[in-house]
Amino acid sequence: MSAQHPRTIELEVATPGVDAQGRPVRVPVPAPAGLPAEPDLGGEHLLVNLGPQHPATHGVLRLVVELDGETVIRVIPHIGYLHSGFEKLGEYRHYNQIIPLTDRTDYLSPMANNVCLAMAVEQLMGITITPRCTVLRVIACEMSRIISHLVWLGTTSIDLGAFTPFLWAFQERERIYNLQEQWTGARLTTSLTRVGGMLADIPNGFVENLREFTRTFPKTLEEIDRVLTRNAVWAGRTQGIGVMTAEEAINYSLSGPMLRASGVPWDLRKDQPYLGYETYDFEVPVGEHGDVFDRYLVRLEECHQANRILAQALDRLPDGPINVDDPRVILPPKSRAMSDMEAMIYHFKQVMEGVKAPVGETYCGIENPKGELGYYFVSDGTAKPVRWRIRPPSFINLAAISKMAEGHLLSDLIAINASVDIVMGEIDR
Amino acid sequence: MKRVLETKEIAGESPNWLLTRFDDLVNWARANSLWPMPFGTACCAIEFMATAASRYDLARFGMERQSFSPRQADVLICAGRLPFKLAPVIRRIYDQMPQPKWVISMGACASSGGIFDNYAMVQGIDTIVPVDVYVPGCPPRPEGLLYGILLLHKKIKGESLVIPGLRDEQSLGPTGLRLPPREIDELSEPFGNSVHQTRSA
Amino acid sequence: MNPSAEGLRATFGDAIGRVVEARGETTVFVAAARLLDIMRWLQTAPDQLYNYLVDVTAVEYRDRERPLEVVYQLRSLSRRANLRVKVELDPRGELAVDSVTPLWAGANWLEREVYDMFGIVFAGHPDLRRILMWETYAEGHPLRKDFPLRGRFSRSEQVRQALNANPEANYSLEELSIAEAYGEIPSDMRDRLRRGERGDVGGVE
Numbered sequence: 001m002s003a004q005h006p007r008t009i010e011l012e013v014a015t016p017g018v019d020a021q022g023r024p025v026r027v028p029v030p031a032p033a034g035l036p037a038e039p040d041l042g043g044e045h046l047l048v049n050l051g052p053q054h055p056a057t058h059g060v061l062r063l064v065v066e067l068d069g070e071t072v073i074r075v076i077p078h079i080g081y082l083h084s085g086f087e088k089l090g091e092y093r094h095y096n097q098i099i100p101l102t103d104r105t106d107y108l109s110p111m112a113n114n115v116c117l118a119m120a121v122e123q124l125m126g127i128t129i130t131p132r133c134t135v136l137r138v139i140a141c142e143m144s145r146i147i148s149h150l151v152w153l154g155t156t157s158i159d160l161g162a163f164t165p166f167l168w169a170f171q172e173r174e175r176i177y178n179l180q181e182q183w184t185g186a187r188l189t190t191s192l193t194r195v196g197g198m199l200a201d202i203p204n205g206f207v208e209n210l211r212e213f214t215r216t217f218p219k220t221l222e223e224i225d226r227v228l229t230r231n232a233v234w235a236g237r238t239q240g241i242g243v244m245t246a247e248e249a250i251n252y253s254l255s256g257p258m259l260r261a262s263g264v265p266w267d268l269r270k271d272q273p274y275l276g277y278e279t280y281d282f283e284v285p286v287g288e289h290g291d292v293f294d295r296y297l298v299r300l301e302e303c304h305q306a307n308r309i310l311a312q313a314l315d316r317l318p319d320g321p322i323n324v325d326d327p328r329v330i331l332p333p334k335s336r337a338m339s340d341m342e343a344m345i346y347h348f349k350q351v352m353e354g355v356k357a358p359v360g361e362t363y364c365g366i367e368n369p370k371g372e373l374g375y376y377f378v379s380d381g382t383a384k385p386v387r388w389r390i391r392p393p394s395f396i397n398l399a400a401i402s403k404m405a406e407g408h409l410l411s412d413l414i415a416i417n418a419s420v421d422i423v424m425g426e427i428d429r
Numbered sequence: 430m431k432r433v434l435e436t437k438e439i440a441g442e443s444p445n446w447l448l449t450r451f452d453d454l455v456n457w458a459r460a461n462s463l464w465p466m467p468f469g470t471a472c473c474a475i476e477f478m479a480t481a482a483s484r485y486d487l488a489r490f491g492m493e494r495q496s497f498s499p500r501q502a503d504v505l506i507c508a509g510r511l512p513f514k515l516a517p518v519i520r521r522i523y524d525q526m527p528q529p530k531w532v533i534s535m536g537a538c539a540s541s542g543g544i545f546d547n548y549a550m551v552q553g554i555d556t557i558v559p560v561d562v563y564v565p566g567c568p569p570r571p572e573g574l575l576y577g578i579l580l581l582h583k584k585i586k587g588e589s590l591v592i593p594g595l596r597d598e599q600s601l602g603p604t605g606l607r608l609p610p611r612e613i614d615e616l617s618e619p620f621g622n623s624v625h626q627t628r629s630a
Numbered sequence: 631m632n633p634s635a636e637g638l639r640a641t642f643g644d645a646i647g648r649v650v651e652a653r654g655e656t657t658v659f660v661a662a663a664r665l666l667d668i669m670r671w672l673q674t675a676p677d678q679l680y681n682y683l684v685d686v687t688a689v690e691y692r693d694r695e696r697p698l699e700v701v702y703q704l705r706s707l708s709r710r711a712n713l714r715v716k717v718e719l720d721p722r723g724e725l726a727v728d729s730v731t732p733l734w735a736g737a738n739w740l741e742r743e744v745y746d747m748f749g750i751v752f753a754g755h756p757d758l759r760r761i762l763m764w765e766t767y768a769e770g771h772p773l774r775k776d777f778p779l780r781g782r783f784s785r786s787e788q789v790r791q792a793l794n795a796n797p798e799a800n801y802s803l804e805e806l807s808i809a810e811a812y813g814e815i816p817s818d819m820r821d822r823l824r825r826g827e828r829g830d831v832g833g834v835e
Contacts, residue, residue: 047809052518053468055497060470060515064805076805080762081515082470085547085779087747088772092779100544107472123653151475170482177479187479188472188568250707253683253736266707362653363703363714365684376703378689386692391685391703399739425471428512428762513792514764520793548772548781548788549763556789605794610786617785 045073048410052081056159056414059424061398065413072413075405077398082428090388094354095121095195098388103189105390106426108151109144109369110190111180118193119274120364120375124357127196127329132320136202138275139210139313140192141366142306146217147176148369148421149299149306153224156296156418160237165224172220175213182206195355196330197323207314214311221303229297238292242404242416245290252400255393256371257298258420262290268367282309292419299421302369329355354383363391370394370421390429394422444591452589459503459529460582462491466502466526468519470509473536473568477508480571490578499525504581505558508568510538511551520601523558528596531561531585533577536568542617543567552617557607559599632656634678634713641675642668647718657714665717666728672704672713673733680704680713683734686741688748690721690775700727700750719750729755747773759802766795 051062060081066074086105090098102113115137122129129137150173154166177187182203184190192199228234244254249262259266267284269277285301287294323330331350332343357379365374371393378387397420405413444452465487469477481487481495496502499522511519523532534554537543540563542552554560561584564577588595601607608616635649635658645668647659660668672680684703697718704713719725729752731737741752742761749771752758759765763772768791769782781788801809806823809815815823 045808047805052515053497053522059474060518064801066808074808076802078802080760080764081512081518082510083512083514083549083762084471084510084545085549085772088777088779089545089547104472104544107475126653167483170479171484174479174482174484187570188476248735250681251735253734253740264707271707271710272712360652361657361689362655363685363712372684374685374703376685376687376701378691380692387687387689389685389687389689389701391687395739395743396736399736403735513788516789516792517795547779548769548777551789551792552785556785557793601793605790606786610784610790613786613789614784619780 044068052078057417058155058422059427061417061422061424061427063401063413063417065410067410070409070411072405072408072410075402075413077401079395079398079424079427082424084425084429086429087388087390090385092384094383095357095385096354098385099193100189100191103191104425105392105429106148106368106370106373106394106423107188108423109148110188111140111192112144112148112366112368113373114191114193115140115275116364116366116368116373117375118195119366120362120377121195121357123364124360124362124377124379125195125329125355126358127324127326129197129324130321131318133197133322133324134276135313135317136198136322137193138277138280139310139317141275142309142313143176143179143210145306145369146303146310147173149303152299152369152418152421153296156415157228159414159418160234162228162231162234165227168220168224172217179206179210179213182209194323194330196326197321201322207317210310211314214307214314217307218304221300221307225300229300235293237411237415238296238419240289241292241408241412242419243289243291244400244404248400248403249290252403253396254371254400255396256368256421257295257302258371258397258400260285261287261294261298263288268365268372272365274366280309280312282312292415295419295421356381356383357385365391368393370423370426371397373426390426392426392429394420394424395427398422398427444589448591449589453586455590456586456588460585463503463531463578463581463585464494464496464501465492466497466499466505466522467495468505468507468509468522470507470511470515471538473508473539473566476568476571477506477535477574480574485571485575487575487578490575490582492578499523500527502526503529504531504533506533506535507539507554507558508535510536510543510545511554511557512549513551514549516551516557519554520557524598524600528598531581532558533562533564533581534560535564535566535574535577537565538567540565546619556613556616559607632713634658634672634680634711637675637678638668638672641671655712655714657716659716659718662717662719662727666730666733668715669702669730669733672715678706679708680706680711682707683730683736683740684712686730686737686744688744688750688773690748690773692775694721694775697721698725698748698750700744702730725750726753727751728753729758731755747771749774757804764795765802 046067048065048067050065051057052060062078064076065072086101089101099114099117102117103110106113150169154169157165180190181187183206184192184199244262246263249259249264263286265286270284282305285298287298327346332346336343337347359379359381361378363374363376365372373393374391376389377385380386401416401420404416467477487493505523505526534540538545539554542550551557562577562581564574566573606613632651635656638646638658642664645661645664650657672678682705684705687701689699689701698721700717702715704715717727727750729741739761741755742758744750745752745758746760746762760767770777
């Protein structure tokens with residue numbers, strides 16, 4: 001909220017003054033265009049509180065909306081209702097112990113977070129993973145992309161009045177959940193990766209089941225497409241709503257489908273590739289208008305592309321070990337740890353002391369379904385990080401909502417809020 | 430803490446045959462149409478949504494009408510972790526629900542604070558609202574939540590209209606807390622492995 | 631050496647401290663006093679063009695002698711280049727640095743979070759108040775190393791403070807300004823604000 005307009009509203013109470021510590025004080029309130037200068041309008045504007053408990057806010061988000069009739073003059077988001085102290089907790093955990101924490105930040109795409117964390121720590125420690133592990137991680141990331149976008153599709157449809165796509169989307173999610181459960185034992189909190197490798201190799205039948213999924217998934221997407229895309233209500237409620245131009249999107253540090261729908265062709269998988277994404281054949285959908293409809297189209301197409309990547313990854317899955325062959329980083333097999341003294345000592349040291357990272361820092365960003373998820377680690381040579389920073393894509397994307405919603409109607413605000421694709425666990429951490 | 434259980438006859442109010450039949454009817458009606466108030470915060474909310482979706486289907490238990498308005502809800506399902514910033518919100522929503530109301534604490538974080546034993550997290554919603562059923566899990570599988578709901582059905586069917594004070598409003602005490610401070614501190618103490626994990630490096 | 635680091639040294643001379651290159655990433659330490667100029671140069675200079683702010687955060691080390699660092703991760707989309715800029719702050723001194731929100735609007739919430747978690751004040755920020763904790767949070771700044779993991783107050787006191795905040799604490803001063811302008815604040819709320827009380831529970835243990 002830059003103070004470009006000269007009008008301020010004087011609050012006629014004694015407010016805590018500005019002190020040397022800069023404690024929060026009254027903020028000059030800029031006048032939106034078209035409003036008269038005198039503040040004695042007496043009841044023409046409404047201050048409405050949306051949330052934090054509200055079916056349409058996708059988690060515990062609170063929006064305080066200043067309304068002129070149905071038109072949104074200003075929206076002030078309040079977050080922090082799910083603040084769980086992740087970054088503080090990370091300072092008291094070994095690097096492998098942080099992996100279960102990452103499931104719970106963006107709980108709609110847990111495997112992608114696990115992969116990002118393992119990549120960040122491996123970057124910090126200078127470990128190169130095996131080829132099979134690389135392809136498996138790509139599979140994990142793309143599966144996560146699909147389930148995250150399916151939740152988005154389902155919940156956005158509910159917000160805009162269409163209930164059935166929610167059920168279709170969640171039915172497809174159940175199929176991915178079955179695969180996740182086969183692989184990791186858990187439907188949602190997968191904790192899939194370890195530093196230097198994975199929790200476990202894929203079980204028998206996984207490849208066939210996933211291939212079957214990639215074969216039938218596009219049909220569901222086409223059903224959803226048929227119901228929504230050319231629907232007059234859907235198009236009417238989403239086209240031209242919540243527009244962000246490309247320059248604004250870059251300036252607000254948006255990422256992911258929010259950025260691409262505004263016409264900026266930036267995708268970390270193509271522009272700063274990792275995990276061998278430059279060797280896969282896929283397209284990145286880029287929008288034109290930067291409105292809610294474009295974001296919907298971008299995410300729908302990303303599901304198709306993710307499906308395509310999955311099929312390619314399954315074809316090229318190499319044999320070999322999934323874990324790096326370094327006993328200081330990877331736990332030895334239990335049978336060896338019980339019989340061989342050296343293996344037992346390695347096992348003991350890793351479990352009791354954790355794996356020490358070299359002194360230094362690193363930032364690792366990947367293309368999460370919501371945007372650019374980044375983990376920034378600072379290490380002082382011990383097994384627990386000095387600082388673990390999560391660069392949350394939804395947090396930064398949500399900050400732009402006050403820009404996007406001004407001048408729209410209240411029901412458009414719901415559509416815009418849905419289009420940001422937020423997950424409060426990641427925003428509040 | 431040892432507690433001595435006392436049984437006493439409620440003079441003039443022992444249930445007769447008519448009353449027990451009426452109890453059965455009322456409890457059956459209440460149990461089979463529990464409208465949930467899904468206070469979904471985090472990952473457990475996603476599993477709750479999966480339970481409500483077509484694979485596991487809450488509709489067969491009469492719970493498909495999820496009321497996001499507490500005024501029309503029967504059971505508050507706290508699905509997910511509860512930070513201190515959200516504490517007054519859940520208390521207010523609980524207070525807004527009319528009797529009869531029940532609370533299901535879904536997941537480890539709602540039941541005890543879960544893995545979040547830190548400055549930001551309420552260590553169990555039972556420090557704030559009275560809980561009827563705790564469903565453990567991180568997150569609990571949909572079958573787990575359904576088992577918790579069935580346990581609640583069982584609990585409801587064991588209620589009776591003659592039990593005094595069962596359906597009274599339990600508001601916060603004069604200290605502003607539901608339980609005595611010492612009991613809250615005791616409930617929130619770390620236990621098990623989390624005692625050892627607070628050392629930094 | 632990274633061309634951006636060379637360009638910075640050439641343009642700003644003494645304001646640039648040490649440059650660390652490791653793991654393919656470049657970190658440049660800059661003086662706090664010239665931060666805005668340096669950032670503006672990095673954003674607009676034709677061979678720099680760091681138009682995308684990836685992240686703003688802060689780091690406090692376990693070694694109490696080391697300064698606090700405010701870390702900016704920058705990216706040039708057209709050049710596909712990343713850069714990390716750090717400002718060091720003396721933990722015993724005043725924790726203040728200029729805000730870069732005039733340059734990148736995305737810094738708004740990121741800097742609010744750094745203020746909330748570390749207590750670092752960003753001069754020139756349009757709306758610096760807590761973002762993750764509630765505005766009248768009394769225990770301190772959570773990510774500082776002297777802040778214990780479980781907080782400073784006892785659990786029952788934390789619950790009590792959370793439950794008993796006044797309604798004014800739920801609204802920012804900007805929102806209260808709006809309501810006041812249209813005459814909507816209840817009189818008891820107005821009285822409490824006049825007395826300077828915003829969600830203050832009193833009786834801190």
